[in-house]
Amino acid sequence: RKEVEQDPGPFNVPEGATVAFNCTYSNSASQSFFWYRQDCRKEPKLLMSVYSSGNEDGRFTAQLNRASQYISLLIRDSKLSDSATYLCVVKILTGGGNKLTFGTGTQLKVEL
Amino acid sequence: DGGITQSPKYLFRKEGQNVTLSCEQNLNHDAMYWYRQDPGQGLRLIYYSQIVNDFQKGDIAEGYSVSREKKESFPLTVTSAQKNPTAFYLCASSIGLAGTGYQPQHFGDGTRLSIL
Numbered sequence: 001r002k003e004v005e006q007d008p009g010p011f012n013v014p015e016g017a018t019v020a021f022n023c024t025y026s027n028s029a030s031q032s033f034f035w036y037r038q039d040c041r042k043e044p045k046l047l048m049s050v051y052s053s054g055n056e057d058g059r060f061t062a063q064l065n066r067a068s069q070y071i072s073l074l075i076r077d078s079k080l081s082d083s084a085t086y087l088c089v090v091k092i093l094t095g096g097g098n099k100l101t102f103g104t105g106t107q108l109k110v111e112l
Numbered sequence: 113d114g115g116i117t118q119s120p121k122y123l124f125r126k127e128g129q130n131v132t133l134s135c136e137q138n139l140n141h142d143a144m145y146w147y148r149q150d151p152g153q154g155l156r157l158i159y160y161s162q163i164v165n166d167f168q169k170g171d172i173a174e175g176y177s178v179s180r181e182k183k184e185s186f187p188l189t190v191t192s193a194q195k196n197p198t199a200f201y202l203c204a205s206s207i208g209l210a211g212t213g214y215q216p217q218h219f220g221d222g223t224r225l226s227i228l
Contacts, residue, residue, distance in 0.1 A: 004154070034216055043202055043219035044155070087154065098143065098162075098206065099170075100217060102154040 001026055006088050006103035013110055017078050021106045023071040023088030032091040033064055035073050037084045038105065044087055047073075078110045114139045118203050118220035125190070125197065126228050133188045133223045135203035144186035145204040145217065148172065155202060161186055190225060198227050 006023045013019050025033075033050035048055065050062040050071055061074040071088055088103035116137045125131045137144065143162050147155040157170030161180040175194025180186055186205075190197045201224075204217040 008152070041200075043221045045219070046216045049216065098215075099157065099160070100145075102147075102156075104152065104154040 002103075003027060003101045004088055004090050004103040006106050008104055008106060010107040010109050013078055013108070015078060015080060015110055015112055017110075018074065018076045019078055019108060020075075021073045021086055021088075021108075023073075023103055025069050025071070025088075025090045025101075027090070027092055027101075028069065030069075030090045030092050033062075033071050034089040034091070034100075035060075035062055035071075036087040036089055036102075038087055039084050044102075047086070075108075078108075080110050080112070083108055083110045116203060116205055116218055116220035118201075118223050120223060121221070123223055123225045124228050125225060128192045130189055130191045131225070133190065133201055133203075133225070135186045135188065135220060137184055137186075137203075137205045137218075137220075139205055139218065140183070141205035141207055141218075142183070143206045144180070145206075146170075146176070146178065146186070146188045147202045147204065149200045149202060158188065158201075197225055200224050 004025050035047040036044040037047045038044040048057050050064045054063040059076045063072045085105040085107045087105045090101050092099050119134045145160040146158040149155050156172050158176050159178040161167035164183050167178050167180050177189045200222050202222045203220040206217045207215040
C-alpha cells in the first residue's frame with residue numbers, strides 16, 4: 001500500500017463547479033499535512049496546510065480526519081486558473097529529520 | 113528576493129557521464145532536499161540534509177551523491193550508475209527540524225535531465 005494515496009483523475013469540471021479531492025495516508029505517526037499545487041512542468045507550490053480543526057482560505061477548504069487517516073480539499077466556484085495537479089503531502093518526523101511524502105497528485109481541469 | 117535557484121533548467125547528458133545539478137538557497141534554511149519526479153508519479157526523495165556536513169539517503173538514493181559543505185548549497189550528482197536518470201529534478205528547502213512541524217518546503221523551479 002502506498003504511504004499517500006490519491007485519485008489521479010483527471011477531474012474535468014465546468015467553471016463555477018465545486019470539486020472535492022481526497023487523500024489517504026498509511027502512517028499513523030504522520031504529523032503535518034499539506035496540499036501543494038503543481039502546474040504543468042513547474043515546481044510544486046504550497047497551497048495550504050491542513051489543520052486538525054479544518055481550515056479555509058478563500059474558495060479552498062481543507063479538512064483532516066486523523067482517525068480515518070484521511071485528508072480532503074474542497075474548491076468552490078472553480079476558476080479556469082485552478083487547473084493544475086493537486087498534491088497531497090504528509091510530513092513525518094523521523095530520526096533523520098522531517099520527511100515529506102508526496103501523493104502522485106490529482107489532476108484538475110476546469111473548462112468553460 | 114529570497115528563494116531557491118536551480119541550474120541549469122535543462123540538461124542533456126551522454127550515457128556514462130556524471131553530471132551535477134546545482135541548488136542554492138538564500139532563505140537561511142537549515143534543511144535541503146532533492147526529489148525526482150517522473151511522469152504520472154509523485155515526488156520521490158533522493159537525499160536530504162538537515163544541517164551542514166550531514167545528509168541522509170532518501171527512498172531512491174542509488175546512483176546519486178550529494179554534498180553539503182555550505183548551508184546555502186546542496187548540489188546533486190547524477191552518476192553513471194543511475195540507470196534511468198531522465199526525469200524532472202526538484203530541490204527544496206525548509207526551516208528544518210523544529211517545533212510544530214508545519215514548516216513547509218519551498219521548491220526551486222527544477223532541472224529537466226535528459227539522456228542523449
